[in-house]
Amino acid sequence: MESSVEHLPSSLPVDNPTTPFWRTELHELDEHRSSPELPHKSDIVIIGAGHAGVSIAYHLLKSDKDAEGEPKSSITILEARQVCSGATGRNGGHLRPDLYGRIPKYMKRHGVEAAAEVGNFEVAHIQAFNKLISEENIDCDLVITRSMNVYLNADEANQARETYESLAAQGLSFTDDIQYTSGKLAEAASGIKDAKACLSCTAGSLWPYKLVTSLLTKVLETGAVNLQTLTPVTSVTSEAPDSHRVHTPRGSIRTKKVVYATNAYTFGLLPEYRESIVPCRGICCHIALPEGQEPPSVSYTYILGTEDRNGSSYLISRPDRTIIVGGAQKSFKGFRNQWYNVVDDSTLIEPARSYYDGYMQRTFRGWDTTDAHVKEIWTGIMGYSYDSLPHVSDIPGRPGQYICGGFDGHGMPIIFLAARGLAQMIRMGKKFEEVNLPRLYKSTAERLRAAQNGKEGGDILA
Numbered sequence: 001m002e003s004s005v006e007h008l009p010s011s012l013p014v015d016n017p018t019t020p021f022w023r024t025e026l027h028e029l030d031e032h033r034s035s036p037e038l039p040h041k042s043d044i045v046i047i048g049a050g051h052a053g054v055s056i057a058y059h060l061l062k063s064d065k066d067a068e069g070e071p072k073s074s075i076t077i078l079e080a081r082q083v084c085s086g087a088t089g090r091n092g093g094h095l096r097p098d099l100y101g102r103i104p105k106y107m108k109r110h111g112v113e114a115a116a117e118v119g120n121f122e123v124a125h126i127q128a129f130n131k132l133i134s135e136e137n138i139d140c141d142l143v144i145t146r147s148m149n150v151y152l153n154a155d156e157a158n159q160a161r162e163t164y165e166s167l168a169a170q171g172l173s174f175t176d177d178i179q180y181t182s183g184k185l186a187e188a189a190s191g192i193k194d195a196k197a198c199l200s201c202t203a204g205s206l207w208p209y210k211l212v213t214s215l216l217t218k219v220l221e222t223g224a225v226n227l228q229t230l231t232p233v234t235s236v237t238s239e240a241p242d243s244h245r246v247h248t249p250r251g252s253i254r255t256k257k258v259v260y261a262t263n264a265y266t267f268g269l270l271p272e273y274r275e276s277i278v279p280c281r282g283i284c285c286h287i288a289l290p291e292g293q294e295p296p297s298v299s300y301t302y303i304l305g306t307e308d309r310n311g312s313s314y315l316i317s318r319p320d321r322t323i324i325v326g327g328a329q330k331s332f333k334g335f336r337n338q339w340y341n342v343v344d345d346s347t348l349i350e351p352a353r354s355y356y357d358g359y360m361q362r363t364f365r366g367w368d369t370t371d372a373h374v375k376e377i378w379t380g381i382m383g384y385s386y387d388s389l390p391h392v393s394d395i396p397g398r399p400g401q402y403i404c405g406g407f408d409g410h411g412m413p414i415i416f417l418a419a420r421g422l423a424q425m426i427r428m429g430k431k432f433e434e435v436n437l438p439r440l441y442k443s444t445a446e447r448l449r450a451a452q453n454g455k456e457g458g459d460i461l462a
């Protein structure tokens with residue numbers, strides 16, 4: 001069985017991306033190569049050194065301890081650009097379970113039990129990060145707080161209440177943590193001008209680049225992992241379920257197992273995912289005050305709707321009191337060529353360029369008289385999913401190959417524990433059903449077919 005997949009020219013990350021705030025302090029591993037040449041062979045090859053690729057390597061090494069008696073695996077990570085230069089290094093730093101948007105949608109489509117698995121899995125990330133950071137002594141500015149979903153439109157505020165009540169009526173454990181506030185109290189509780197209602201739950205914020213580079217440091221210290229940055233994978237060929245060759249412009253590596261942690265760029269190596277995981281460009285920025293001005297404190301993280309219900313923004317406040325905010329769909333959603341099926345993060349989304357000028361003054365109580373301004377602005381490429389769900393499992397029809405991607409612009413409360421489940425499958429030969437992953441994450445031939453044969457864009461363009 002010899003199969004070959006040639007990469008499509010436009011499927012690789014571009015080599016001159018915009019610079020996000022998170023990458024203004026680069027780590028010594030940023031362009032690291034563990035050896036001058038690629039290893040000739042490796043038990044496992046992971047493609048992509050973002051949150052997913054590095055977390056999988058971390059958990060593979062952890063599960064080495066559980067696979068006692070078996071020889072340790074050699075692992076190679078191949079990264080097209082620098083470490084954490086994809087979506088993870090350009091995101092909003094928001095670690096927030098999405099309980100009111102996605103879970104009701106999954107409930108309607110797949111039933112309460114399957115949706116609850118996803119809700120519990122996302123919620124579990126708050127404690128998982130807390131534990132990881134203290135166990136591994138990682139400094140990544142993790143702050144655990146509450147996230148406010150703020151509704152400025154009265155109808156939307158009512159719908160939020162109905163959603164909350166119907167979730168609570170199911171008796172799901174995570175709904176105990178959700179608080180609904182409306183009327184005059186909403187503005188006071190959230191600090192947002194003209195808020196009609198807000199829903200809050202426990203969430204966090206962090207510096208994703210610092211998290212990933214710290215984890216990578218731990219992983220490389222074991223000596224079991226070879227990292228090769230600036231090494232794009234152009235194709236993967238397979239001769240047998242445990243024999244694959246991963247090709248790059250610097251040569252190829254023979255391996256038993258291939259893991260695609262390529263998120264938005266997956267379609268270039270796995271064309272059957274072209275409709276399932278679509279690269280979509282997003283925009284994000286860093287807002288600061290001139291030196292000497294003290295910003296009013298912002299204690300929560302936010303999802304902020306608009307009065308006309310046209311998109312939302314995600315926002316976190318950093319420990320230094322500067323702000324990271326992104327979204328701005330309202331300004332560009334109608335210009336499909338600016339964001340849909342776009343892998344170019346070297347330019348901004350033009351209609352969104354000035355969306356966040358004056359945003360804090362317009363939106364937050366107490367910021368009117370400040371000189372808060374956009375300090376850095378950048379774009380990043382998300383892997384939007386046709387059915388809003390990630391793909392985390394073995395790949396249908398490609399034995400010995402695995403995928404962890406399609407996070408739909410929402411990877412932070414999914415990836416770390418998804419990587420743990422996938423690592424157990426890869427390292428210990430467990431089945432998907434044995435590793436405690438939400439059943440809806442499985443990448444199946446049916447899901448791929450539904451995206452190939454369904455309405456263009458599915459949930460992404462709905």
Ligand SMILES: Cc1cc2nc3c(=O)[nH]c(=O)nc-3n(C[C@H](O)[C@H](O)[C@H](O)COP(=O)(O)OP(=O)(O)OC[C@H]3O[C@@H](n4cnc5c(N)ncnc54)[C@H](O)[C@@H]3O)c2cc1C
Pocket residue numbers: 012013047048049050051052053078079080081082083084085086087088089090091092093094095096231232233234261262263264265266268269282283284314326379380381382404405406407408409410411412413415
């Ligand atoms: C602007 C923006 C804001 C976001 N905000 C949030 C947020 O606040 N909260 C949240 O939960 N999520 C957010 N997300 C989504 C989140 O960042 C992603 O879900 C997550 O980072 C995906 O991690 P990943 O490792 O799968 O992908 P990535 O970080 O994109 O990593 C994939 C890596 O694979 C490499 N690669 C691709 N193709 C190849 C190849 N052929 N050969 C070698 N290497 C290759 C890429 O260079 C990249 O480094 C945001 C995303 C963006 C873009």
